[in-house]
Amino acid sequence: MSFTTHPSSRRIARVALSMGTAAALVASLGAPATFAAPAQTSNAARAAAHTTISSLSSDQQKAGFNRFVITYTDDALNAGGINWASPAGTHVATWSDSLYSGITADVQKIDDLLNVKTNYVRTTSQKATVVTTSSKLTAEQAEKYMAALSSNASVASVEPDLMRRSSARRQATSTLAKAASASKTQAAVTPNDTLYPQQWNLHDAKGISAPEAWATTQGSGVTVAVIDSGIVKHPDLDANVLPGYDFITEPSIARDGNGRDADPTDQGNWEEAGVCAADSEASESNWHGTHVAGSIAAIMNNKRGIAGVAPNAKILPLRALGMCGGYDSDIADAMVWAAGGTVEGVPANTHPAQIINLSLGGEGTCPATYSKAIAEVNKRGAILVVAAGNDDQDTSKIAPANCGGSIVVGSTNQKGQRSDFSNYGKIVDVSAPGDGIMSTVDLGTTVSTGAGYTEYDGTSMAAPQVAGIIALMKSVDPSLTADRAKQVLKQSAKPLTCNVNACGAGIANAASALEVLQGKNAAPAHPKPKRAPKYPTRAARTGYVTNPTTNHNPPFLITPHGLIPGQ
Ligand SMILES: [Ca+2]
Ligand SMILES: [Ca+2]
Ligand SMILES: [Ca+2]
Structure with missing residues (x-):
């Protein structure tokens, strides 16, 4: 996810919301009024409860997809076959015990159709399976891949395992003596920290x-x-x-x-x-x-x-x-x-x-x-x-x-x-x-x-x-x-x-x-x-991000010894 105001923010990836780079994720859900946990995925609703290709930016879609998360239904998880109860840190699942009966056949079928090989990566804390494909799928192929595996009764959802980015910018600071207007009240604590x-x-x-x-x-x-x-x-x-x-x-x-x-x-x-x-x-x-x-x-x-x-x-x-x-x-x-x-x-x-x-x-x-x-x-x-x-x-x-x-x-x-x-x-x-x-x-x-x-x-x-x-x-x-x-x-x-x-x-x-x-x-x-x-306008905002004089980030680094000019 990216939360950046970077003029060239790559939407492909989600970026960390750092300085000015905010990743934006959408909610088709409207504002959550409370902290209610997300609703359990029912079969009827499950198609909507995951990341869809169409909800992603065109850059992301163009970049392609080679990593997915397969989430299983509660019924499938409860049906067992996997020793989920093993002590923390000891059980490391493998492809063979992470995929349930029947899924392997669906994987094989879609692999053959798209001419790729699906590889098991690992099982998540929520007992979902992370897989990669041997080559990148186009958005259209990814839709097919996700639909094919989603049709399995044990599967609740298949979604791309997206990469979120952290994008931070160092901000221009003209002087260390920037005005401080601490609103001191009797109860306030005033620390002695130099910055x-x-x-x-x-x-x-x-x-x-x-x-x-x-x-x-x-x-x-x-x-x-x-x-x-x-x-x-x-x-x-x-x-x-x-x-x-x-x-x-x-x-x-x-x-x-x-x-x-x-x-x-x-x-x-x-x-x-x-x-x-x-x-x-x-x-x-x-x-x-x-x-x-x-x-x-x-x-x-x-x-x-x-x-x-x-x-x-x-x-x-x-x-x-x-x-x-x-x-x-x-x-x-x-x-x-x-x-x-x-x-x-x-x-x-x-x-x-x-x-x-x-x-x-x-x-x-x-x-x-x-x-x-x-x-x-x-x-x-x-x-x-x-x-x-x-x-x-x-x-x-x-x-x-x-x-x-x-x-x-x-x-x-x-x-x-x-x-x-x-x-x-x-x-x-x-x-x-x-x-x-x-x-x-x-x-x-x-x-x-x-x-x-x-x-x-x-x-x-x-x-x-x-x-x-x-x-x-x-x-x-x-x-x-x-x-x-x-x-x-x-x-x-x-x-x-x-x-x-x-x-x-x-x-x-x-x-x-x-x-x-x-x-x-x-x-x-x-x-x-x-x-x-x-x-x-967006054009007007661009100047905000970068130092207009040097057009360079970072213009200064602030160190315990003072300002060091950027390179
Ligand atoms: Ca490491
Ligand atoms: Ca490390
Ligand atoms: Ca300190």
Whole structure:
């Protein structure tokens, strides 16, 4: 999924919702009003409950398909033949015990028809089968392939296993002395972190009012999973980082020489032109996961760098996005594992997360792969926060934001307006600052070279603001449910300027959320958002993304030693 405002955003792939790059996934479902788990797939409805080829962008369709997820009916799964009850981490399914009687024949038939060979890859946490075809299928062939296998009575759905991308941009920053207008009140905590004055998102009038909330809690006792590009060592973050896991199964995008492993270190996601797609541009590593993690739980009051929204919370880094992005099937397994669920071949999670941040997404209808994983996450009580995407379009077209069962976050700027890249619509629950967000990164343009800081734009940056606020809420009230969290966030939000049909309830407000949660305050008066002038044209937006002087990203890197010009 891609959440980028990149002028050349490759829709093929879903991109991580990072600075300005929002992946947009659609929901044909309309706004989820509650956290109800996705409906169970009935035979009658099952055709609609997965990613369809027609819901994907033309670029994606043109790129072709060679990886699919086959989801089985509950009846078929219950019929058995597979030792699903084996201890976690010991049973690794194979093709022969993953395919049920009769499916093999259908696979053979469609393979022969399309002149390909289907290969088993693995079984997911939801007991679906990931397969690849020996060559890429066209959109038309993929439709045939999916239809042929779907006709089997044991199969609930077949959908492409799409790759979501993480696309982050470093934002131009003209000076370290950017005005800080912390709204200090008696109750506010003012940290000594050197870049704190630039963290407008925390302390400005249109920010999330974190300093006032910190007087009550700083997030102790709460774990937030960050499913992203992994993590790098960083002195402003390390003490808050738990051992995570690397869910990338495909060594060619993992860059660590193997499949899944216990080391979620971000190996860098730089790309050379034409490698990830025929027309893809070269790009530098963005250390997206480290940036997101820093926004949530960077160490506060250490006279260094930034402060996280919940600086005493812990981060569980789960790597699912590699070079070119990450597969739905890996992301979905990471979600289930984050919440304490079982994933075969992966040791049990000894630090289940109460909150899961997904700063990623992409176009298309909600995949069954996500529906099932989100249902499991909801059942286990973890609160899922999902970026709306950076495509300046309705979020109904962006998955997993359109899957329901999560809190969907749009982005706002320093003026309290919807960010020009942010997706919108009724699916967005709440917005949060996502423009010029300073956080932790590595300074390497390819591999890691050392810790630094930079600003990024994107709903990828907005979602962790909300994940951090929920961590503060959860710290105060460990019994907080996802439904209640959403309700309180909406009730306590600050007004925002929305120039489209809907941007969610407003700008998330940490201080007011804690007050509402603790019953100290009625909901604040909430004037109807002003309607802003019509949104500028796409051409006008392009200049926003890149430094107009140098036409280069990044123009500067912000390091503990000051600004380093980009190359
Ligand atoms: Ca690996
Ligand atoms: Ca690894
Ligand atoms: Ca710090």
